[in-house]
Amino acid sequence: FPKTEVLFFPDETVACKAYFTDDYGCKNPNCRFSHEENSLSKLFTYLMSARTSIEICVFVITCSDLAELLIKSHKKGVVVRVVTDNEQVDVPGSQIWKLRKAGIPVRIDNSSFFMHHKFAIIDQEHLINGSFNWTQNAITGNQENILITNNENIVLPFISEFEKLWLKFDPN
Amino acid sequence: FPKTEVLFFPDETVACKAYFTDDYGCKNPNCRFSHEENSLSKLFTYLMSARTSIEICVFVITCSDLAELLIKSHKKGVVVRVVTDNEQVDVPGSQIWKLRKAGIPVRIDNSSFFMHHKFAIIDQEHLINGSFNWTQNAITGNQENILITNNENIVLPFISEFEKLWLKFDPN
Ligand SMILES: [Zn+2]
Numbered sequence: 001f002p003k004t005e006v007l008f009f010p011d012e013t014v015a016c017k018a019y020f021t022d023d024y025g026c027k028n029p030n031c032r033f034s035h036e037e038n039s040l041s042k043l044f045t046y047l048m049s050a051r052t053s054i055e056i057c058v059f060v061i062t063c064s065d066l067a068e069l070l071i072k073s074h075k076k077g078v079v080v081r082v083v084t085d086n087e088q089v090d091v092p093g094s095q096i097w098k099l100r101k102a103g104i105p106v107r108i109d110n111s112s113f114f115m116h117h118k119f120a121i122i123d124q125e126h127l128i129n130g131s132f133n134w135t136q137n138a139i140t141g142n143q144e145n146i147l148i149t150n151n152e153n154i155v156l157p158f159i160s161e162f163e164k165l166w167l168k169f170d171p172n
Numbered sequence: 173f174p175k176t177e178v179l180f181f182p183d184e185t186v187a188c189k190a191y192f193t194d195d196y197g198c199k200n201p202n203c204r205f206s207h208e209e210n211s212l213s214k215l216f217t218y219l220m221s222a223r224t225s226i227e228i229c230v231f232v233i234t235c236s237d238l239a240e241l242l243i244k245s246h247k248k249g250v251v252v253r254v255v256t257d258n259e260q261v262d263v264p265g266s267q268i269w270k271l272r273k274a275g276i277p278v279r280i281d282n283s284s285f286f287m288h289h290k291f292a293i294i295d296q297e298h299l300i301n302g303s304f305n306w307t308q309n310a311i312t313g314n315q316e317n318i319l320i321t322n323n324e325n326i327v328l329p330f331i332s333e334f335e336k337l338w339l340k341f342d343p344n
């Protein structure tokens with residue numbers, strides 16, 4: 001993996017999740033999604049590179065493709081944890097209940113303020129961070145950015161922030 | 173300046189703009205703002221370090237302290253340019269008209285999608301980027317992050333992105 005990579009959105013097309021993440025690729029001869037590398041396909045690849053853990057701290061998660069990759073990782077034995085915002089849990093298309101049903105623990109900010117982060121940590125090594133919420137509009141509509149880095153000076157503070165919020169939003 | 177620095181919000185108190193940015197500091201003996209360094213005071217300091225240029229590409233700008241620092245820089249001869257989102261130009265407290273009145277050029281995304289970036293570039297050298305919109309809630313309420321870096325592999329793509337959007341949103 002590169003030490004740092006910057007991705008911008010919108011992508012012109014939607015990356016094919018099967019092509020970039022399934023062991024046997026895309027089997028649909030009439031697939032309407034993109035088989036060319038783009039920002040979303042790179043995000044897919046980074047997420048699927050996780051071997052041990054994924055921590056997610058994202059304001060809105062409505063993109064089913066990204067949620068399904070988390071579930072796939074969880075089923076492979078990767079420890080997945082999610083922190084999100086209460087104002088966004090029940091928006092149309094929210095993936096939070098699907099994640100919980102699959103057994104992924106999700107903790108929720110219950111304040112009137114926003115848990116506004118949009119970051120993920122892969123294997124305690126790579127940070128994915130930027131303006132990008134995990135929504136369909138962020139992929140193909142909005143101007144958005146994601147920075148991916150394994151610079152410890154950047155990654156370690158985000159690991160601490162995740163653990164702080166994980167405890168803060170413990171419902172017990 | 174450090175090569176990279178990560179700031180988290182919310183701050184517990186609001187940094188005193190005068191104390192951290194005025195030549196003679198804060199003259200108010202009853203000042204109710206904070207004179208201790210925190211995330212916002214560091215953001216103030218980075219912004220005021222600009223000698224030649226500040227490019228801003230931020231979804232929402234409602235924080236008057238931050239807008240006033242841009243105007244102060246503009247008056248000192250720093251070239252300030254702003255890109256923002258049309259859905260946010262007229263929200264309560266929007267600082268866009270104040271910036272334009274002061275002579276700072278502002279270009280506005282006129283699509284139904286969001287110009288959702290939240291970054292600034294100082295002297296073509298330092299990038300400020302994260303989840304942080306320039307609002308009061310982002311300072312004292314929300315969970316937010318800002319990454320500051322002078323890593324060229326990160327800064328240069330953001331400079332290109334700014335120039336791309338600057339042309340894209342040219343009204344002429
Ligand atoms: Zn396909």
Ligand SMILES: [Zn+2]
Binds near residue numbers: 188191200206207
């Ligand atoms: Zn003061």
